[in-house]
Amino acid sequence: MTLKELHPGQSARIDKVDARQPGVVRLMVLGLIEGVEVQYENSAIGGDPMEVSVNGAAISIRKQQAGCFSISPIASNV
């Protein structure tokens, strides 16, 4: 499963980043790397780009790049 398939409000842990795809390095510099927990906060109309947060920092990411982040969802305790 990749970040692309996450639902708004859901959290996940990043397992693997495919850094060779264009535009991914910039996102890694902003803090989206293996092992961190991300939450899908919001999106623009149509669900693309998405807004995810990591350690309190909100980052905008396009669906295309979101597909390069393999994740495992964290069950929400709501």
Add this chain to the structure above:
Amino acid sequence: MSEINETYIPVSDIGIRRRATASIAVIGNPNSGKSTLFNRLTGLRQTTGNYPGVTVEKHSGTVQLSDTALELVDLPGIYCLGGFSTDERIAVDVLLGRIEGTPRPDGLLVVLDATHLYQGLYLLQQLMEMQLPMVVAMTMTDVATASGIDISIEVLQRHLGGIPIYPLVATSGRGLEALKEALEQIDSAPAPSIPESWPELSQTADQLMGDTANGLPRIDVIQALLHPESKRAGVLQQQHGSAKLEAIREQLFGDEPPQACEARHRYGWVNEVLREAQRQAPVMKRFGANSWRWLNRPWPATLLFFAVMALVFQAVFSWATPLMEAIDLGATLLAGQVGKLLPEGALSSFITDGVIAGVGSVLIFLPQILILFLFIIVLEDSGFLARAAFLMDRIMRTVGLSGQSVIPMLSSFACAVPAIMATRVIPNRRDRIATILAAPFMTCSARLPVYALLIAAFVPDHSIGWFNLQGLVLLGLYLLGIIGGLATAWLLKRSALRGPKPQFALALPEFRLPNLQTVLIKLWDRARIFLKRAGTVIFVVAIIVWGLAYFPRSDGIQIELQSDLARVQTTLTGEPLATEIQRLENTAAADQLAQSYLGRAGRFIEPVFRPLGWDWRVSAAVIAGFPAREVVVAVMGTIYAVGEEAEEASLTVKLRSASWPDGSPIFTVPMVLGLLLFYAWCLQCAATIATIRRETNGWRWPIFAWTYMTTIGYVGALLIYQLGSLL
């Protein structure tokens, strides 16, 4: 050194002289409160200059300490020393001393946002490798506490090898004095130890440095390894040979981009530090987000964006109008007064129609520009613009751009000059150039007087349902500009600027109340840059156009005018006399213009514009408008003999009755529509051309933009006139 015995210099003077040369770079993430801190420290002791040989402004200020002064240099916010956009690259180049003639800073004041330690520590870690004396200011500590983040300064400091950290509370200014004291001691501060986040990289750098005496500084070696395309990498390659470096890089980074490996190692370290220094992980529900959360949902956020933009445009146009009218009136009155004082002739005309009108034509833009800048700065500092880019990304993608092009495009509705400068945030050069070339299509404030004149004169004031026909035509012209700009970007991104899809990775700051002092200082700063960049060009152009329209003077026309005036003074009195004098003077002015260089140029070029339905007078006005489109209405006023400052109504009447020698009207509906389209699409602005040259570092793109826009403006007007005339 024998002078020492002869000259007495007080010890305190020596101290000041030595310290004043110390330059401290202020650096931090975007939106970390860096500018606010910079302004608090320097107050109004700020200057904006230029880095030698670079097109970017150097923003520096002086901080007065108890008995010394330091120069602070404010740099654009960055996330890493990689430098993705032009803005970021400048910051990195200044930090690393890569700008010729600008030495490396003597120390760093690093701004760390307490609510965003994660990204802040990432940058800080890279900065520590520069091994410069360093002081850390931690901003937003009150916000952090309010959102449940508990930071242990001591633990953090221990991880950072003892770098002094000063927590600040922005609202009360607490902590500022302690920070100033620390700055005073900055050059006695020890160089920071290097954090061991990536031992392999450190060791490799040490080895490479050991291999060559007189080599690059350590930070340069590290950056050269991480960025194989950079200039420093070339130097390293000369020293060690490409085969050796290839092998080293292969071993360090494998087949992944170096910066990706770097991010993994460094964020690993950051997470380790945070686990110990930050008691409670920042809550995901960020400060102030709860009650307004729904506003960030896709539809409400998008609607809010359009509502805010509507408000901005309303403000830019309705608030600015009275001010613009006042400036216009002021310039006219002043010109009138000066005209009375000076004897009639070239000097009087130069002062009134050249200098005063030229200054007026610069000042007239200020109200709109200032109001627009004010809104943009407030929206920028409150975090709204980043959201706007996020929301509009999908739409901009259809023309091959990204959300980051939205802000420059919006600015260019007031003026393309600041818009083109605002493109510096766009990471990819191709995307940036496509945006630069699209921006001048947007209907700027200088086009409006021409639109207003032609629409009022030739579009009937009909109502169509709820709408007014004149309003609809104006709306159509705005749309024409938007379509022209977006189509241009789309075409360029498919041809000359073809390249990988633009990236869009943006940090989204949370909404924050902007700091008033910061907003005002930024506004003052941008207004000054606008006046310097655009103002000088517009002024010079106004003088040149005046010269072309004034010279050569025909004595015959003046003599005839004098004899006519003498004649009417004997035959008429009172009101009819005044009217007749005015008419004669206007006719003489029109005759003078007709045989001036501008008038001759109009006649010379008329065959070119004839297929568009323009006579020599329209052609001359259009030529005068090429360097600055705003002069067109004034030139038309003179050329149609209604006087330069005539009521629009009288010019309207003249335009309506203007005719070809055979008596058929010149201003027909197809001709006017064509002329409007020409104005919508043509690049008639020397200030814009100069700005494009500066920002793209050459003549290639400004020449292309001018040729391209003039061509499509001409062809468009030609098609409308020819097809319209057939109907």
